[in-house]
Amino acid sequence: MKILVALDTKDYSRKILKNVARLAENTLADIIFLGVQEGGTKPAKSMEKALLKYQQDVYSHFSPDESPYADFSSQKWQEKGPGDWIMTFKGMKEFRLRIRTGSVAKQTIAVAAEVESDLIVIGCGSKFGCEWDGEMNVPLRIAKDAPCSVLIVKHVQKAGEIVSILDQSVVSQDSLEMVNQLVTLHDAGLKIVGVKEKKGGKKDKIEKRMVDLLKYYNDRGISAWIKLLDSKDVKDYVTHSSREAIVALWMGGKESLVKKLFSRSMVDKLLETTRSSLLILR
């Protein structure tokens, strides 16, 4: 697994490091810490200092003989291209620091595509909703356009439940696996909520999907609950659930009913109200 973590020098970025460290400890993932600065011909001292400190914080979760990452040692930035610097620590798993210039959302999406990350993790402030350095739409833009799943951590807390919202469209294997990792990481209960359209004959299809998923989890010793909801009820249900649980929304295929229901403004609203984290699955 490859995890891209978008970070800046603010408190909300520092706060997600514990989550990132736990993810790294459990999954032994390759990690990329990305900082984006407005411009400049070399990495800004403040960004460089923050990323190195964040890396140290994650390393401190591992005992020296158990860390999958290369020793924290003095490395130099390599210029990868104009406004693009990288520092690589190669151990059994790879840890990279990367600084780029430009817009945070655009650069995060570009790096995720370039390195083929499986997950983007990003924090956000909660003063006004879910803001990044005073801007309201950065986490939302990343969630909307990323080529992979995105975990937006608003409040760092251990989630007791993962609520996964699915519809009749094909759910990717990667999405299921991402949900499984979060359930394992949080030792959380799993609730799978199927969304059926108000009218039409998709009920059988979604019901079959739910039964298949239940069997999938039962076979693996994971306790999962399933629930079928009418599309008209799902927004209220999700808004309510997102207060305590991590909500995972499948926003994949073109035919996704969940994608249609959870328009940009609705996801924005969820980000405002959640007291936990939101996982956008692809």
Added chain:
Amino acid sequence: MENKQTSILILDDEPIVSKRLKPSLEKKGYEVEAFTTSAAALARVRERQFDIVVTDLKMEGVDGMQFLTEVKEKYPDTEVIVITGFATMATAKESFNKGVFDFLAKPFKLGEIAEVIAKAEKKIKGTK
């Protein structure tokens, strides 16, 4: 050993995993056998040795940990790569204590596992 095709056994109870992995690895020149039940995979490793074994952990019946334990006991020089959708620190530690070559949490891209397999192959060829 230099000219011998590297043999790989894949064990994952989700057929989609082998369906993705097998053709991709065969295209790279590996000899691949895929199994979706640990019983069938165990029967096969009792018949012959594989250079590399890629196994899931959480499965019905004999789980991946028991499977890899038997593989490493029978063939200590077979390199085992664990792939799991339910990764924990404890299972990673236990796997490494049993001598696995690498531990990959799902999801992963084909390129990522291909890279790990290439490293395992390099190790095998370097030690024989």
